[in-house]
Amino acid sequence: MNIFVCVKQVPDTETKITPTGDGSFIETASIKWIMNPYDEFAVEQALLIKQSNPAANVTVVRVGPTKDTEALRTAMAMGADDAILVETNENLDSYSIAKALKGAIAKSGKTADIILTGKQAIDDDALQVPQVLAEMLNLPSVSVIVGFEVSGNAIKVKREIEGGALEVYELGTPCVIACNKGLNTPRYASLPGIMKAKKKPMTQLSLTDVGVSDSDRRVKYSQFRLPPEKPPGKKFEATDPAKQNDVVSQVVGLLRTEAKVI
Amino acid sequence: MDFSLTTEQREIRELANKFAKNEMIPYAQEYDERGTFPIDQFKKAWELGFINTCIPSEFGGSGFSSVDSVVISEALAYGCMGMNTAFMANDLALLPIVIGGTTEQKKKYLTPFTQEFKIASFCLTEPGNGSDAGGIKTIIKDGGDHWIINGSKMWITNAGYADLFVVYGTIDPALKHKGISALIVEAKSEGIELGKKEDKMGHRSSDTRGVRFNNVKVPKENMIGKPGDGWGIAMSTLDHSRPLVASSALGGAQRALDLSIQYSKERNQFGVPIAKHQAIQFMIAEMGMKVEAARLLTYKAAWLCDQGIRNTEVASYAKAFASDSCMQITTDAVQIYGGYGYSKEYPVEKLMRDAKLIQIYEGTSQIQRLVMARELIK
Numbered sequence: 001m002n003i004f005v006c007v008k009q010v011p012d013t014e015t016k017i018t019p020t021g022d023g024s025f026i027e028t029a030s031i032k033w034i035m036n037p038y039d040e041f042a043v044e045q046a047l048l049i050k051q052s053n054p055a056a057n058v059t060v061v062r063v064g065p066t067k068d069t070e071a072l073r074t075a076m077a078m079g080a081d082d083a084i085l086v087e088t089n090e091n092l093d094s095y096s097i098a099k100a101l102k103g104a105i106a107k108s109g110k111t112a113d114i115i116l117t118g119k120q121a122i123d124d125d126a127l128q129v130p131q132v133l134a135e136m137l138n139l140p141s142v143s144v145i146v147g148f149e150v151s152g153n154a155i156k157v158k159r160e161i162e163g164g165a166l167e168v169y170e171l172g173t174p175c176v177i178a179c180n181k182g183l184n185t186p187r188y189a190s191l192p193g194i195m196k197a198k199k200k201p202m203t204q205l206s207l208t209d210v211g212v213s214d215s216d217r218r219v220k221y222s223q224f225r226l227p228p229e230k231p232p233g234k235k236f237e238a239t240d241p242a243k244q245n246d247v248v249s250q251v252v253g254l255l256r257t258e259a260k261v262i
Numbered sequence: 263m264d265f266s267l268t269t270e271q272r273e274i275r276e277l278a279n280k281f282a283k284n285e286m287i288p289y290a291q292e293y294d295e296r297g298t299f300p301i302d303q304f305k306k307a308w309e310l311g312f313i314n315t316c317i318p319s320e321f322g323g324s325g326f327s328s329v330d331s332v333v334i335s336e337a338l339a340y341g342c343m344g345m346n347t348a349f350m351a352n353d354l355a356l357l358p359i360v361i362g363g364t365t366e367q368k369k370k371y372l373t374p375f376t377q378e379f380k381i382a383s384f385c386l387t388e389p390g391n392g393s394d395a396g397g398i399k400t401i402i403k404d405g406g407d408h409w410i411i412n413g414s415k416m417w418i419t420n421a422g423y424a425d426l427f428v429v430y431g432t433i434d435p436a437l438k439h440k441g442i443s444a445l446i447v448e449a450k451s452e453g454i455e456l457g458k459k460e461d462k463m464g465h466r467s468s469d470t471r472g473v474r475f476n477n478v479k480v481p482k483e484n485m486i487g488k489p490g491d492g493w494g495i496a497m498s499t500l501d502h503s504r505p506l507v508a509s510s511a512l513g514g515a516q517r518a519l520d521l522s523i524q525y526s527k528e529r530n531q532f533g534v535p536i537a538k539h540q541a542i543q544f545m546i547a548e549m550g551m552k553v554e555a556a557r558l559l560t561y562k563a564a565w566l567c568d569q570g571i572r573n574t575e576v577a578s579y580a581k582a583f584a585s586d587s588c589m590q591i592t593t594d595a596v597q598i599y600g601g602y603g604y605s606k607e608y609p610v611e612k613l614m615r616d617a618k619l620i621q622i623y624e625g626t627s628q629i630q631r632l633v634m635a636r637e638l639i640k
Contacts, residue, residue: 070276191326191334194277198270
């Protein structure tokens with residue numbers, strides 16, 4: 001069984017973001033990169049499948065610059081068998097990334113049985129790659145899954161919907177599954193794992209190798225800007241009991257008309 | 263000259279940082295308050311490979327360099343200096359076996375620590391002998407086919423949980439340093455009596471006790487080296503362990519610095535964040551300078567150890583400078599936090615209490631200066 005896990009490297013959540021001068025992306029030089037947290041659930045799920053099926057091979061795939069290979073190395077230190085890196089310094093759109101991932105999986109020479117991803121990346125929050133990839137590969141896909149079990153030749157997944165209810169899907173392989181928080185608890189990469197990861201193979205491919213060119217771009221980024229600063233909060237003085245009724249109706253009014261939350 | 267860590271060391275540090283952030287910091291305050299031994303953290307840290315970093319790979323260890331172990335210890339001490347003391351104590355106890363043990367001793371006593379979670383304690387200090395370690399009064403008597411230990415040890419880290427003790431005693435007090443010998447003692451041996459857990463100012467989650475040895479019989483083959491080799495082994499152990507202890511102070515100091523920077527940007531006085539006031543800026547600058555200098559000394563002391571170059575002098579610089587700096591930096595952190603800093607609601611008073619111990623254990627700051635002077639004025 002071949003499991004592919006698509007991972008993205010995203011800025012650490014504590015990073016201070018600065019847009020580049022031309023607005024096409026953000027300054028990346030001083031960013032500390034981490035594996036996209038939703039992708040950690042995907043890696044963990046792949047490793048859980050491998051635990052009950054030792055013949056399974058877990059390959060992690062990433063599209064991005066080589067300078068920092070943190071996410072792939074972490075995944076291998078957690079227990080993935082090998083990695084494929086499609087090198088590019090461009091800030092690609094979801095379509096190009098999905099195409100690159102498809103090309104990388106094809107280049108691996110292995111037939112994918114299960115492709116796991118995070119449901120979204122926490123940097124651009126596009127929520128598109130798993131679905132686009134599944135469409136390109138003509139495979140069934142389910143996203144936002146919080147439950148996963150293999151039953152015979154089928155895979156049963158649970159998916160969260162509005163109001164906390166769960167939908168249950170049964171799919172055959174191959175398929176694309178996008179993972180949500182709550183699916184599992186990602187393990188730490190152990191120190192022996194880090195040592196072992198050094199010896200695990202990492203294949204490097206170019207965009208050309210995986211058949212992606214400029215003509216695949218569907219979205220051009222031009223105006224990365226910081227969100228406007230939040231205006232300071234309003235304070236209401238209500239220490240005088242006689243005035244409290246007025247203050248409360250004033251606050252309720254503002255919550256209705258200004259904040260529009262009630 | 264290259265000051266950068268290897269890719270692998272950076273990954274190790276990342277992992278240790280993550281562990282400190284998720285598994286240690288959230289519990290540090292409560293464990294300190296209640297004096298809870300961090301057994302869960304200890305086990306988890308062992309599972310991830312953070313414990314017993316001194317065990318060579320041929321005996322099942324990870325084969326970490328001294329620099330690697332300093333990287334780990336700094337990151338874990340950032341999470342909690344007290345918990346890190348418990349973790350580090352295993353290395354301190356196993357180092358004498360790594361340094362002076364025979365292959366059989368290493369196989370018998372080091373390898374099990376890599377296969378299952380076990381705790382070890384280093385027993386050197388006595389109620390009447392701290393800095394004057396040469397004046398040990400615990401007696402090791404030749405009982406024919408075994409050794410017999412009699413005496414009391416004090417301030418023994420992890421004693422209440424130990425599976426193994428490495429005990430220093432003397433075959434004859436009149437021989438002074440030349441009589442000191444080291445024995446590997448299994449905790450289940452008859453005649454070992456544990457004192458009550460000490461109620462300490464800081465490092466409250468680490469388990470510290472007195473240990474009494476009453477006619478404890480130890481197999482002949484459990485002596486590390488020959489009778490009288492103990493002093494040399496203890497000194498060599500300290501050369502290895504001082505960079506580790508320095509890195510613990512370094513981790514605590516870095517935490518105090520980071521918290522001070524964060525708080526000084528949030529706290530407003532006179533209409534601006536206090537970070538805008540030069541008085542605060544100067545304190546923070548001083549902290550940063552000392553942290554960086556302590557780090558350079560600590561890493562150099564570890565690096566020398568890895569190169570097989572005698573590091574006694576630099577290890578003492580590192581241990582004294584890092585722990586003295588940690589004391590100053592954590593005290594200033596409390597000052598920057600002001601009234602809040604003095605409250606247990608905030609994390610910095612604990613750092614200040616924890617810092618104090620690092621100036622005392624593993625050779626006081628004063629003993630370090632004696633070592634330095636001895637090395638300099640030879």
